[in-house]
Amino acid sequence: xxxxxxxxxxxxxxxxxxxxxxxxxxxxxxxxxxxxxxxxxxxxxxxxxxxxxxxxxxxxxxxxxxxxxxxxxxxxxxxxxxxxxxxxxxxxxxxxxxxxxxxxxxxxxxxxxxxxxxxxxxxxxxxxxxxxxxxxxxxxxxxxxxxxxxxxxxxxxxxxxxxxxxxxxxxxxxxxxxxxxxxxxxxxxxxxxxxxxxxxxxxxxxxxxxxxxxxxxxxxxxxxxxxx
Amino acid sequence: xxxxxxxxxxxxxxxxxxxxxxxxxxxxxxxxxxxxxxxxxxxxxxxxxxxxxxxxxxxxxxxxxxxxxxxxxxxxxxxxxxxxxxxxxxxxxxxxxxxxxxxxxxxxxxxxxxxxxxxxxxxxxxxxxxxxxxxxxxxxxxxxxxxxxxxxxxxxxxxxxxxxxxxxxxxxxxxxxxxxxxxxxxxxxxxxxxxxxxxxxxxxxxxxxxxxxxxxxxxxxxxxxxxxxxxxxxxxxxxxxxxxxxxxxxx
Numbered sequence: 001x002x003x004x005x006x007x008x009x010x011x012x013x014x015x016x017x018x019x020x021x022x023x024x025x026x027x028x029x030x031x032x033x034x035x036x037x038x039x040x041x042x043x044x045x046x047x048x049x050x051x052x053x054x055x056x057x058x059x060x061x062x063x064x065x066x067x068x069x070x071x072x073x074x075x076x077x078x079x080x081x082x083x084x085x086x087x088x089x090x091x092x093x094x095x096x097x098x099x100x101x102x103x104x105x106x107x108x109x110x111x112x113x114x115x116x117x118x119x120x121x122x123x124x125x126x127x128x129x130x131x132x133x134x135x136x137x138x139x140x141x142x143x144x145x146x147x148x149x150x151x152x153x154x155x156x157x158x159x160x161x162x163x164x165x166x167x168x169x170x171x172x173x174x175x176x177x178x179x180x181x182x183x184x185x186x187x188x189x190x191x192x193x194x195x196x197x198x199x200x201x202x203x204x205x206x207x208x209x210x211x212x213x214x215x216x217x218x219x220x221x222x223x224x225x226x227x228x
Numbered sequence: 229x230x231x232x233x234x235x236x237x238x239x240x241x242x243x244x245x246x247x248x249x250x251x252x253x254x255x256x257x258x259x260x261x262x263x264x265x266x267x268x269x270x271x272x273x274x275x276x277x278x279x280x281x282x283x284x285x286x287x288x289x290x291x292x293x294x295x296x297x298x299x300x301x302x303x304x305x306x307x308x309x310x311x312x313x314x315x316x317x318x319x320x321x322x323x324x325x326x327x328x329x330x331x332x333x334x335x336x337x338x339x340x341x342x343x344x345x346x347x348x349x350x351x352x353x354x355x356x357x358x359x360x361x362x363x364x365x366x367x368x369x370x371x372x373x374x375x376x377x378x379x380x381x382x383x384x385x386x387x388x389x390x391x392x393x394x395x396x397x398x399x400x401x402x403x404x405x406x407x408x409x410x411x412x413x414x415x416x417x418x419x420x421x422x423x424x425x426x427x428x429x430x431x432x433x434x435x436x437x438x439x440x441x442x443x444x445x446x447x448x449x450x451x452x453x454x455x456x457x458x459x460x461x462x463x464x465x466x467x468x469x470x471x472x473x474x475x476x477x478x479x
Contacts, residue, residue, distance in 0.1 A: 045313075048313070048316075048317050049316075049317075050312075050313055050316060050317070050479050051478055051479070052477065066317060068313065068314065068317045070310060070313055070314065072310070073314070074309040074310060074311055076235060076238070076239055078238065078239065078242060079235075079238075087231050087235055088314065088318065090230075090231040091231055091232070091315060091318045091320060092318050092319075135314065
């Protein structure tokens, strides 16, 4: 679905992503793991075409539809959750006949069904995060790019978000997940790459890890980045 | 693009700046006009026909300040908030997004001149000059051309420049534009390269004075020269076209 070859991103003289290569296969949940400043968000921005690539190539399957949920979403506080969704649906030029039904279904799916007509200014951080995921799902995209989708959520919210990612995976969606919460990634991802200072340190097959049961992703991560 | 314009307008209409600056503007204009505070050649102006053009100039001044204030932060704010990300990933081009925000800036600036016009309308009504109302509306429409150009220039500058610099340049352009005719005479007194340079700079600044003059001509029932208005319309078109080719590398 996505193939990145020797990606390099420089801001001035600083290289924030160095020779990064990885492939996201269709139907899998692929995790980008790393501490803050590891280059995860920059990588996502390059894939989405939001920032120029200094060097390297990105191949994305032809005509694939993409949904994106940012790490710190901003929605106009005077709009309701429903209106936010309607705004993005209009930008996407979704057929107006089915917009209402689709928005209601999606908001229900992320647990905002009852709060859909509440103004965003009354939403908690977690609710905004869920709204961000809901807008990413508009138009039923094949590829979902979720940047820290569980950030700011309480324990229950996180469980629900992971459940949602699980169900999206079962629907056959390809998900590129960016997170620094190792337990979350371990629970939902199929494969992860560990990034440190813009470089890929290791690629991990999460299923193999779980099978062995000897080593947790957390231990592997610490070993990889050379901590503790 | 329509959805972006409407959303941006919905946010701006909630801006306290419009109502605070607009309210103060209306109060000051009415106070000065109704208290005979305007004079010319030591003669206090009291006649409505003499005063209306002056009041319109004041409306233009306050509306210009508002147009700059309302237009300088719209685009940078959207980039700061990263709302651009959610818009651009949906296939909307950066120029479309910027153009939509510029149009919303122009609309809200026109709304603010409409708000300030209340002062002229109240003044005319207090003076019992109902017959002049239609001419006032026409004059406001002409002044709207100036406001649109100023708002578009400020919006365009704000794509690349920090807000304070954008605001400063916006005000500078306004004053150079308002004193365009006077400054053009000054430029003609220069010689050589400095004249060439100054003439070039003056060409880049819209002639707000000429449009303002036509607005006064209309309200006083004199001949209105269409040429400066067409020229200002052309200026607006060029600025809007520039938003097509000016973009930020990092969004």
